[in-house]
Amino acid sequence: MPQLDFSNPLMLSKLVxxxxxxxxxxxxxxxxxxxxxxxxxxxxxxxxxxxLNAARDAQAAGEAAMAELRAATAAAxxxxxxxxxxxIAEANAKAAAEAEAINRRLDVxxxxxxxxxxxxxxxxxxxxxxxxxxxxxAMLARLRVQAPANDVAAAVDRAAGGRG
Numbered sequence: 001m002p003q004l005d006f007s008n009p010l011m012l013s014k015l016v017x018x019x020x021x022x023x024x025x026x027x028x029x030x031x032x033x034x035x036x037x038x039x040x041x042x043x044x045x046x047x048x049x050x051x052l053n054a055a056r057d058a059q060a061a062g063e064a065a066m067a068e069l070r071a072a073t074a075a076a077x078x079x080x081x082x083x084x085x086x087x088i089a090e091a092n093a094k095a096a097a098e099a100e101a102i103n104r105r106l107d108v109x110x111x112x113x114x115x116x117x118x119x120x121x122x123x124x125x126x127x128x129x130x131x132x133x134x135x136x137x138a139m140l141a142r143l144r145v146q147a148p149a150n151d152v153a154a155a156v157d158r159a160a161g162g163r164g
Contacts, residue, residue: 130158132159
């Protein structure tokens with residue numbers, strides 16, 4: 001390779017200039033460029049650390065807010081269940097009171113109906129006695145048997161009393 005021919009007298013001057021240029025480049029980079037790059041990198045590292053700390057703080061605040069929300073939701077749920085239970089108990093009490101009032105009204109109506117039935121039965125029995133008495137007298141007349149009216153009424157009463 002002709003570029004690396006060390007027997008050439010210009011090769012030594014090329015190497016000297018090479019060392020001077022690289023030495024100068026090293027000096028400039030070390031004293032001016034690399035400190036600025038290091039400062040930028042340190043600033044970025046500090047900003048990233050601050051952002052990570054802010055994210056951790058925000059995460060902790062979010063978790064605290066979620067815990068508070070869960071507690072509020074649980075409290076609201078328990079209040080709603082208590083309100084529902086109270087409303088159900090109130091509705092049951094109201095329904096029981098209405099059922100009691102209806103039962104009392106029905107008991108009164110049943111008692112009135114029973115008294116009307118008894119009155120109708122007594123009336124029917126009284127009319128039945130009259131019909132039985134008339135029928136007995138008609139049969140006796142047809143058979144041409146004479147009996148006092150008091151005896152016939154007593155016989156009808158005995159017959160009605162024996163079945164009743």
